Amino acid sequence: MQVSIKDQIIAALRKSGFVDEKKLDALIQKITRDGGTISIRALSDSGIVPEQDLLKVLSREMGIPPIDVSRVVLDSATLRAVPEKIVRRHSVLPIARMGSNITLVVCDPTDVVAIDDVKTVTGCSVDMLLSTRRDIDTVIRAVYDTEDREITGLMHDEGEEPDLQMIIRDDGGNVSETEKESGSAPIVKIVSVIVNEAIKKRASDIHIEPQEKNLRVRYRIDGDLQEAFTLPKKNQNAVITRLKIMSSLDITENRVPQDGRFRVRTGNKDIDFRVSALPVSYGNKMVLRALDRENLSVGLDTLGFLPGPLQDFKTALAKPFGIILVTGPTGSGKSTTLYSVLSEMNVPERNIVTVEDPVEYQVAGITQIAANPDIGLTFAGGLRAILRQSPDIIMVGEIRDFETADIAIKASLTGQMVLSTLHTNDSVGAITRLINMGVEPFLVSSSLVMACAQRLLKRICPNCKEEQDIPAAELERIREKYPEAREVTTFYKGRGCSHCGGTGYRGRLGTLETLLVDDVIRDMITKQRSEQDIKAYLAEKNVKTLRDNAMAKFIAGWTTLEEVYRVT
Numbered sequence: 001m002q003v004s005i006k007d008q009i010i011a012a013l014r015k016s017g018f019v020d021e022k023k024l025d026a027l028i029q030k031i032t033r034d035g036g037t038i039s040i041r042a043l044s045d046s047g048i049v050p051e052q053d054l055l056k057v058l059s060r061e062m063g064i065p066p067i068d069v070s071r072v073v074l075d076s077a078t079l080r081a082v083p084e085k086i087v088r089r090h091s092v093l094p095i096a097r098m099g100s101n102i103t104l105v106v107c108d109p110t111d112v113v114a115i116d117d118v119k120t121v122t123g124c125s126v127d128m129l130l131s132t133r134r135d136i137d138t139v140i141r142a143v144y145d146t147e148d149r150e151i152t153g154l155m156h157d158e159g160e161e162p163d164l165q166m167i168i169r170d171d172g173g174n175v176s177e178t179e180k181e182s183g184s185a186p187i188v189k190i191v192s193v194i195v196n197e198a199i200k201k202r203a204s205d206i207h208i209e210p211q212e213k214n215l216r217v218r219y220r221i222d223g224d225l226q227e228a229f230t231l232p233k234k235n236q237n238a239v240i241t242r243l244k245i246m247s248s249l250d251i252t253e254n255r256v257p258q259d260g261r262f263r264v265r266t267g268n269k270d271i272d273f274r275v276s277a278l279p280v281s282y283g284n285k286m287v288l289r290a291l292d293r294e295n296l297s298v299g300l301d302t303l304g305f306l307p308g309p310l311q312d313f314k315t316a317l318a319k320p321f322g323i324i325l326v327t328g329p330t331g332s333g334k335s336t337t338l339y340s341v342l343s344e345m346n347v348p349e350r351n352i353v354t355v356e357d358p359v360e361y362q363v364a365g366i367t368q369i370a371a372n373p374d375i376g377l378t379f380a381g382g383l384r385a386i387l388r389q390s391p392d393i394i395m396v397g398e399i400r401d402f403e404t405a406d407i408a409i410k411a412s413l414t415g416q417m418v419l420s421t422l423h424t425n426d427s428v429g430a431i432t433r434l435i436n437m438g439v440e441p442f443l444v445s446s447s448l449v450m451a452c453a454q455r456l457l458k459r460i461c462p463n464c465k466e467e468q469d470i471p472a473a474e475l476e477r478i479r480e481k482y483p484e485a486r487e488v489t490t491f492y493k494g495r496g497c498s499h500c501g502g503t504g505y506r507g508r509l510g511t512l513e514t515l516l517v518d519d520v521i522r523d524m525i526t527k528q529r530s531e532q533d534i535k536a537y538l539a540e541k542n543v544k545t546l547r548d549n550a551m552a553k554f555i556a557g558w559t560t561l562e563e564v565y566r567v568t
Contacts, residue, residue: 009040009057009061009062009110040054040058040107040108040109040110040111041107041111041133049495050495050496050502050504051133051134051502052496053496055132058109059130062109064109064128064129064130065129065130066129067105067129067130067131068131068135069095069131069139070135070138070139070227072095072105072139074093074095074139074143075095075097078095078096078102079143081094081097081102081121081122081124082102082118082121082122083121084144086114086117086121087140088140088144089114090106090111090113090117091106091107091108091137091140092104092106092114092118092136093105093131093136093139093140097122097124100123100125101124101125101126101127102118102122102124102125102126103126103127103128104126104128104129105131106128106129106131106136107130107136108133109128109130134502138228138229139229139230141229142214142229142230187238187239187242188242190235191242191243194206194208194217195288196266197228198219198288198290199271201219201221202222203219203221204289205219205287205289206218206220206273206288206290207220207225207285207286208239208240208285208286208287210236210240210280210281210282210283210284210285211233211282213233214230214231214233215230215231215233215235215236217229217231221503222505222508223331223456226501236283237283240277240284243277243286243288244260244277246262247260247261247262247273248260248261248262249275249277254279254283254284256279257276257277257278257279258276259274259276259277259358260277261273261358262275269292269293270293271290271293272290272291272293272361273288273290273291274288274358274360275287275288275289276289289360291360291361293361293363300314300337300340300341300344303333303336303340304457304510304558305511306512306544306549306553308544309452309512309544310512313450313512313514315450315516316449316450316516317341319417319449321412321414321415321417322412322417322418322447322448323408323417323419323420323447323448323449324417324418324419324449324452325421325422325430325448325451325452326421326422326453327422327423327424327427327429327451327452327453328423328453328454328455329423330423332455333454333508333510334421334454335421337454338395338419338421339360339361339363341419342363342393342395342419346363346366348365350392350393351367351390351392352365352367352391352392352393352394352395353368353369353389353391353393353394354366354367354368354369354394354397355382355383355394355396355397356368356369356370356371356395356397357370357371357372357373357379357397357398358370358371367389369382369386371397378403378404379396379397379399379401379404380401380403383396383404383407383411386411392416392417393416393417393418393419394408394411394416394417395418395419395420396408396419396420397421398420398421398422398423399420399421399422401437402437402438402439405437406438406439406443408420409448410443410447412447413447422434424453425453426513426546427451427452427453427513427514427515428451428531428534428535428538429453429531430448430453430515431448431451432531434448435528441525441526441527441528444525445521445523445525445526446522448517448525449516449517450514450516451514451515452513452515453513453546454510454511454513455550455568456511456567457509457510457511457550457559457564457567458503458508458559458560458563459507459508459509459559460493460494460504460505460506460557460560461499463499463500463506464494464495464496464500464504465493465494465495465557466492466493466494466495467490467493468491468492468493468560470491470561474561478551478555482548482551482552484552484555485551485555488555490557491554491555493560493562494506504560509558509559511549511567511568512546512549513544513546513548515538521534521537546567546568547564547568550563550567550568
């Protein structure tokens, strides 16, 4: 008996290991019970197999090459050959036409109705290329929702649009055509949708990037940039101008970088956006950093730190004065940790003052100063002014030079608790960095209460969490170094589903390496002992490193081994 192509694909999926067979059987039973038949779209919609994995199987079994549809230059005449309703209904995209042949990008090559519809309306034979439905639909939205209808229907937003609260300057009536266009309903709509989609997808940053032929929008989700959609080049200036007006930037200046901010209200909460405009080859690139103040009220206990480092942090904060340093690369969560500490300590009895460049989160009850080197207000200058304000706790956004380090350390020795950040790889490196800046070792040893290094690990998506096989040799090595892993028989990964956008991860958690300065370390700092000597002493005390803390999260089933190795 001849096997149908769909049965052939299902059999190939079972053999590939891309799909959980129990879930596949349950899906087939449900569809059969409801009187339907299994289809590629049903497999894709179910989330039981990631779209990219499904694409590999389809390509291999049917001999159809895959294509990155986001990089295809579309031909308007070919697009007009197939009615928009057919393109949208079947998630197909016509990309080329030569004589009586039309090339169609499809997500389901077994959908004979879709192929027949295209053949009927074009009178052409159809050659197929493969892509995921998500990628095809993204291009369809970018093309059809932004052309003749001037993007008013882009992405069919299902929820309420955010109420963008902004300051708009009065230019005395001399408004350019671009500024007029930026205030038109379609442009207001598209900017609202860009921001609203970012909030719904939990994006930390929005990148709006001028390209040669279009305007690309990407979201940074859980640390990784993901393509969102592209807009026509003709709308670029209006979109950029709209964002500049919202952020109170100079719309006539396109030659130098600018920084601003605006706030949106979605539901019952406010979200701030910090905006950076940078001149690039094809216009102004805009990066919007989302700052959700609700993330700050959670406190240290829910940042995902293990009990040991968390207790070290609390011990350090209990000291009456001194300096606490949080180190790590950009995007490792240093500011969120410090703001969470400040929010926890923000009581009427304390005067908390910060100097930052720029102010990220605006927190009620805390005095915040924005450093501005252009007018002479540097970190060091702001810190000097703060000391005359009778502070109890001082937060310096970053220690960048000797002058700031010297004032911060001396402030910590005169009765203030000082919190700040440094860019170093580990906690011990903070000591070396301060001394290399020119701070006297005896001042470092007297003032430093704790240095810690922080990273962010991606958390396994709870919706598609499944068992992961670890190579035997690797598992043996882990169990030899980490005895607690000997009791664990099951390790996990995320398969990828619609809940996590096919990545297998959803959300992030902090991992922390702490160095509480004791008398031995103070003596080693004063005597200018090497980093290796301090690390050897910490190893003797069994102080956990970043890798140790991250590995504990892998053993606990919160993250993957790949993520541990990537981050640490």
